[in-house]
Amino acid sequence: MQYDEVVATAFQPSPQGLEPTPTLHASPARRLRDALEPIAMHSVWSRGVNERLAGLGHNFRTGYVCSRAALMGAPDPGVVGATFAVFEPNMIGGIYEAGRSICDRDTLLAARTESVDTSLGAVLSHVDPSAIATVTAALRKAVEDAPGVGRPLFSGLQNQPWPTSAVAQLWRACEQFREHRGDSHVAVCVAAGLDAVEMNVLTELWLGMPFGEYSASRGWDEVTLAAAAARLADYGWVADNTITAAGTAYRDDLEHRTDVLQQSIIDSLGAELDDIVVHLADWSQRCVEAKAFPPNAFKRAAG
Numbered sequence: 001m002q003y004d005e006v007v008a009t010a011f012q013p014s015p016q017g018l019e020p021t022p023t024l025h026a027s028p029a030r031r032l033r034d035a036l037e038p039i040a041m042h043s044v045w046s047r048g049v050n051e052r053l054a055g056l057g058h059n060f061r062t063g064y065v066c067s068r069a070a071l072m073g074a075p076d077p078g079v080v081g082a083t084f085a086v087f088e089p090n091m092i093g094g095i096y097e098a099g100r101s102i103c104d105r106d107t108l109l110a111a112r113t114e115s116v117d118t119s120l121g122a123v124l125s126h127v128d129p130s131a132i133a134t135v136t137a138a139l140r141k142a143v144e145d146a147p148g149v150g151r152p153l154f155s156g157l158q159n160q161p162w163p164t165s166a167v168a169q170l171w172r173a174c175e176q177f178r179e180h181r182g183d184s185h186v187a188v189c190v191a192a193g194l195d196a197v198e199m200n201v202l203t204e205l206w207l208g209m210p211f212g213e214y215s216a217s218r219g220w221d222e223v224t225l226a227a228a229a230a231r232l233a234d235y236g237w238v239a240d241n242t243i244t245a246a247g248t249a250y251r252d253d254l255e256h257r258t259d260v261l262q263q264s265i266i267d268s269l270g271a272e273l274d275d276i277v278v279h280l281a282d283w284s285q286r287c288v289e290a291k292a293f294p295p296n297a298f299k300r301a302a303g
Contacts, residue, residue, distance in 0.1 A: 002054075019297055023301055027256070028266050029265070034281075035281040036280045037303060046120070048115055049119055052111050053112070053115070055111075056108065058108075062096075062099025067112050069084075070105045073105070073156070077094075080092060080096045085196055086196055086199055088220050113163050123287055132167065132170055135170065136170045139177065142269050143173055146265050151180060151183035157172075184258050197215070200228075202238075203251070205241070206247070212241075
């Protein structure tokens with residue numbers, strides 16, 4: 001899939017008057033996650049980054065999958081599918097197999113970092129450099145001190161050298177937080193007994209998205225999604241493809257447990273958290289306005 005095809009389908013505005021319910025009264029960890037998402041994902045959604053990777057031979061999907069998987073070295077497809085967790089494993093493994101031989105790992109990761117530096121630097125060109133430096137320093141310390149146990153994507157990213165520019169360091173710190181939260185959330189869901197499809201369906205309904213709208217984008221077919229919804233209905237968490245009060249309470253608890261696994265980062269940021277969130281939210285909005293991240297609030301909240 002080419003970048004322009006992705007833009008045509010993914011860059012749609014939010015439904016008028018609607019906002020993801022969990023973001024309205026979010027915890028500190030969730031507020032930070034939502035504030036930095038467009039910055040952390042600049043390497044995925046920016047046109048400049050995609051054009052740079054296309055120059056190496058990648059399309060949107062292979063660029064995304066192989067760049068993220070390369071953080072772990074040169075894993076087998078099964079490892080990639082297990083680590084990415086919420087994607088249909090045969091689909092994600094096939095994309096990885098198609099892209100892993102396009103260029104070597106070091107070339108891919110270097111192109112990714114260099115193009116983010118250029119692209120995000122242009123988006124934030126009018127931002128006070130001292131503000132970027134202050135926010136980056138606080139985030140960097142928090143993620144460098146965060147535990148990596150049981151968090152493969154975060155740990156792989158932790159082992160990468162830090163970029164040299166201030167803007168690229170901001171991106172790397174945001175990306176590390178995002179992968180730490182993602183790995184933590186997968187661990188919580190697996191410990192709760194949810195499978196990959198159930199994770200997707202429960203989260204999209206909890207956010208207020210229509211059944212299947214987001215899950216299908218991760219490679220799950222209608223039959224598999226319907227079976228997952230039926231299982232969730234048996235648990236009392238879904239009824240008529242809508243989340244129930246019990247389902248909301250259950251998913252709220254999973255979110256809380258994810259927050260607990262990120263508490264060391266929140267503690268590290270301390271009293272600076274509110275100011276950091278304000279800055280990050282502003283800079284992320286600049287990414288959206290620059291068309292370097294989808295404008296849909298539900299896409300942002302789903303990750």
